[in-house]
Amino acid sequence: MGNIGVWKFIGRRLLLGLATLLVVSIVVFAATQLLPSDPARAILGRDATEQSVNALREELGLDRPAVEQYWDWLTRLVSGDPGESFNARLPIMDYIGDRVLNSLFLLVLASVISIPLSLLIGAYSARKRDTAFDHVSSNVMLALASLPEFVIGMFLVVLFSTIVWQVLPAVTVIASGEGPWNHLDQMILPTAVLVLGAVPYIARTARASIIEVNESDYVEMARLKGAPEEVVLWRHAVPNALGPVFQVIALNVAYFAGGVIVVEFLFNYPGIGGALAASVRVRDIPVIQFLVMVLAALYVTVNLAADLATVLVTPRLRTRLK
Amino acid sequence: MTQAVRIEGLRLEAVASGHDIVDEVELTIAPGEVLGLVGESGSGKTTVGLAVLGHTRRGVRVASGRVFIGDTDMLALPERELREARGKLVSYVPQDPSTALNPAMRIGRQVVEVLEFHDFGGSDEARRARTAEVMHEVLLPSTPDFLRRYPHQLSGGQQQRVGLAMAFANRPKVIVLDEPTTGLDVSTQAHVLATVRNLTASHGVAALYVTHDLAVVANLAHRIAVMYAGRVVELGPTAGVFDDPGHPYARYLMAAAPDLGGEREMVGLPGRAPSPGKRPVGCAFALRCELATEECHVAFPPPIEMRPGRMVRCVRPGAVPDRTKAPPVVASSSTVSEKPVLSLRDVTVSYAEKQVVHDINFDLSPGECLVLVGESGSGKTTLSRSIGGLHHEWVGTISLDGKALAHSSRDRSVDERLRVQYIFQNPYSSLNPRRPIGASVARPLMIAGVDEKEADRRVGEMLERVSLTAAHARRYPDQLSGGERQRAAIARGLAADPEVLVCDEVTSALDVLVQASIVELLAALRRDLGLSMLFVTHNLPLVRSMADRIAVMMEGRICEFGPAHDIIERPQQEYTRRLIADTPKITVNGHKDHPDA
Known part of the structure; x- marks a missing residue:
């Protein structure tokens, strides 16, 4: 690539991303401050004396001014130390590091399967526009898109794990310290739910985008030059159709981060979804803050990647960068 | 002689309705011959052009006929062979x-590609060499740097040359050019x-x-075929068709053609022209033809050989409609002595x-028609938009009746805004698609505070x-x-009772006959x-008959x-x-400059 403009673009967008994260950190911090109950009381329980609650508040640093607390938290977060869980009294990374990794693995697995799959379906439906395949796939997509994940998930459990066939585990049992990659059979259903949730959106966008490009003058021109259909599709249509598709992929990967919470609950998967829910219940503020920041960072990264990919496949945008 | 086409x-x-888009088309083209296929938008000329490549657009199908x-x-080839013929034959x-x-x-890739599809030369080196050669033939550089450019990094003219290079790359026998110069200056x-x-x-294509x-x-084609409502209504050598059109429609086309001489x-x-599905049983032009008789509405006339090599589909070939007998130009009588209505002093316009x-x-x-002529990018539209107050980045003075106008139309008084009207x-795109025409035309009246009843009138x-009609x-x-x-847009301008009408390329989106009628209208107004x-x-020719004075713009200056x-007869620059x-140029009745002449 060697194009200095592209690097400048990346640099600029990274800075913007960091600025976004900074704003998110302020919002997250402020929001946790506004939570109605006192974490010290939540930890010690309703019967604790006022004295012990105050002592704990002091120990956790909750008696200091909010700005000071924020600054302290932010500087430690930037230096790679998200702090200690109020509840477990353990460094956060020790406490939920595994879970972050587990969720990330699920997310990557779902992305790696859903993206190529939906592009293929989209491209094929576009090419077979208005044929039986196109109509059937369109309707199936629409049905899938209109079902919430937990419905799809329960349906899959009924089908593959319980009533119809018993071929796949209905819940995941992954001990801490054990990677989910050692239990791939247990990954199938959670991944399938996420994939089925995302494929309709990406495939429909890909189909629409490729059809639009297919009607373009340059695709007609390619046919009139005698290009074989495969070349027309993969060389002339697809590269020009990718821009909008990248954006929808980014939205879906970001959506996985949210969908993960439902799916994890459904399959009892040890990921951040469970951790987040538990932390909110016990007002484990450092853990909540950390997890929200992780999700925010994921959103920013994914969107940055999509914008960059769009620029790279669009010469008109790329050559404008100087 | 064996025909190439x-x-x-x-x-x-049309697939959906079965209505004819094009019918009864019979044409031949000899090797090395250029056949001009002339028609308005919707006449089916592009559809015929694409059929020569065995291609139909979505929603169109070949009902019958052959294209050799x-x-x-080409219409009987299986897909694979059709692909092999396209871009090569x-x-x-x-x-x-x-x-x-x-x-x-990259443009180089797009040229090489068409050679690869047909395995030209059998090797990459041969194809690279041919690419360089064909780029040279269309007068483009073939340096690696140029070939690596993307289309948007080229000018419109260069882009069209790349189009020509792709077309000529495989040394085809036949080439179809679909209005390749529309949009170029x-x-x-x-x-x-x-x-x-x-x-x-040189290649006998x-x-x-x-x-x-x-x-x-006029100066390119050896023969001309005129299409109207999906049919070829006239066919013959260019000189013959121009000098003595056989079909009334062709006569109208000639009469509508702008004449630079201004004679x-x-x-x-x-x-x-009636669109597919609304075409009558008889001659489709009869609806607009002043010579039409009963007989014209009964059936589409069969081809008549008016002269050897001249085919006309009209029951009265060679008849001359009265309206096409062009009146001589009345010398313009405007005097340039009076106080100017609009004056520009040291106006300099910037864009970003x-x-x-x-x-x-x-x-x-007052009463003068000043024509601002120039190629695309010469700054003529930017200048006119500044006068209309649609573009604000300018310095200098634009005054109306001696009073300086504000930069933006928003800062001008209602009266000033009404007195200078802009036709797009x-x-x-210049009429609001969600409002009836009447509401658009009434807009300036509303601004002027005319009451509703009076406005309607x-x-x-x-x-x-x-x-138009009420x-x-x-x-x-x-x-x-x-x-x-465009007439409605002009009516909107007129409703303001303006002194100055700024007309920005008002005919360029219209067909030839319509162009001429709009110019006629403006001249009358x-x-x-x-x-x-x-x-x-x-x-320039289009407004020749109307213009009192001409300002030629080049690179943002009046040159x-x-x-x-004087400008037309004795250009100094x-x-x-x-x-x-x-x-x-076309010189009706006295056609010169023909390749065969």
Whole structure:
């Protein structure tokens, strides 16, 4: 690539991303401050004396001014130390590091399967526009898109794990310290739910985008030059159709981060979804803050990647960068 | 002589309705011959052009007929062989290269690609060499740096040359050119036409040149086929068709063609060709033809050989409609002595902080028509938008009746805004699609504070002024043809009771006959209402008969300025001379400059 403009673009967008994260950190911090109950009381329980609650508040640093607390938290977060869980009294990374990794693995697995799959379906439906395949796939997509994940998930459990066939585990049992990659059979259903949730959106966008490009003058021109259909599709249509598709992929990967919470609950998967829910219940503020920041960072990264990919496949945008 | 192309009994239909889009088309083209296929938009000329490549657009199918290239029937080929023929045996040059070149591919790749599809030369080296050669043939550089460019990094003229390079790369027998110079300015157009002429002549390539512009094919085509409502109504050698058109429609086309010499007025013809499904049983032109008789409505006339090699489908071949007998130009009587209505002093315009128009000075007298002519990018539209208050980045003085105007129309008084009216280039986007025509026309009246009843009356009056009817007030823009829309836009301008009408390329989106009728209308309005006009155009001949004075713009400056007659007859500047020389010309009844002559 060697194009200095592209690097400048990346640099600029990274800075913007960091600025976004900074704003998110302020919002997250402020929001946790506004939570109605006192974490010290939540930890010690309703019967604790006022004295012990105050002592704990002091120990956790909750008696200091909010700005000071924020600054302290932010500087430690930037230096790679998200702090200690109020509840477990353990460094956060020790406490939920595994879970972050587990969720990330699920997310990557779902992305790696859903993206190529939906592009293929989209491209094929576009090419077979208005044929039986196109109509059937369109309707199936629409049905899938209109079902919430937990419905799809329960349906899959009924089908593959319980009533119809018993071929796949209905819940995941992954001990801490054990990677989910050692239990791939247990990954199938959670991944399938996420994939089925995302494929309709990406495939429909890909189909629409490729059809639009297919009607373009340059695709007609390619046919009139005698290009074989495969070349027309993969060389002339697809590269020009990718821009909008990248954006929808980014939205879906970001959506996985949210969908993960439902799916994890459904399959009892040890990921951040469970951790987040538990932390909110016990007002484990450092853990909540950390997890929200992780999700925010994921959103920013994914969107940055999509914008960059769009620029790279669009010469008109790329050559404008100087 | 064996024909390179032979089209027999071609009929193409709309898939959904079965209505004819094109019917009864019989054409031949000899090797090395250029056949001009002339028609308005919707006449089916592009559909015929694509059928020569065995291609139909979505929703169109071949109903019957054959298209032979040599001995190969393009309409009967299986897909694989059809693909092999396209780009090799017969190739296509698209109308708009800015959309027909793949924006995500380097141009060199797009040329090499067409060689690869047909395995030209058998090796990559041979293909690279041929690419360099064909780039040279179309007068483009073949340096690696140039070949690595993307389409958007090229000018419109260069893009079209890449289109030509792709078409000529495999040394085809036949080439179909679909209005390849639309959207290019006259100089670029002249270069592209010269390239087409040389390549077809030197390689013996048969060419089908599809266009709506008669002037373009006058000096290029050996023979002309005129299409109307999906049928070829006239066919013959260019000189013959131009000198003595056999079909009344062809006569109207000639009469509507702009004449740079300014020796005759242009004559337009309102109305439009019936679209597929609405075509009558008889001759489709009869609805607009003043010579039409009972017999014309009964059946479409069979081909008549008017003279050897001259085919006409009309029951009265060679008859001359009265309206096409062009009246001589009445010498303009405007005097440039009075106090100017509009004057520009040291006007300099910038676009995004880049200065694009420099030091413009001129006066527009009451009742005068000043034509601002120049190529695309010369700054003429930017200047006219500044006058209209639509563009704010300018310095200097623009004054109306001696009073300086504010930069933006928002800062001008209602009265000032009403007195300078702006007519836009594209009537398809200048009228609000969600308001009936009447509401759009009434807009300036509302601004002026006219009450509703009075406004209704005035709207009807304005619509009749522009040869529409009061009933048009209730219609929406999409129910009107392009010409009718432009008339409505003019009526809107007139409703303000303006002193100055700024017309920005107002005919460039319209068909030839409609163009002429709009110019006729503007000339009449100017005569009757004493309007001053600033007419911005790249099409000098079109406004020749109206212009009092001409200002030639080049690179943001007025490089030549004077009475219209002097500028046309005795251009002083090299640039003006080139502009006039590059303008394609038709001389009706006394056709010169023909390749065969």
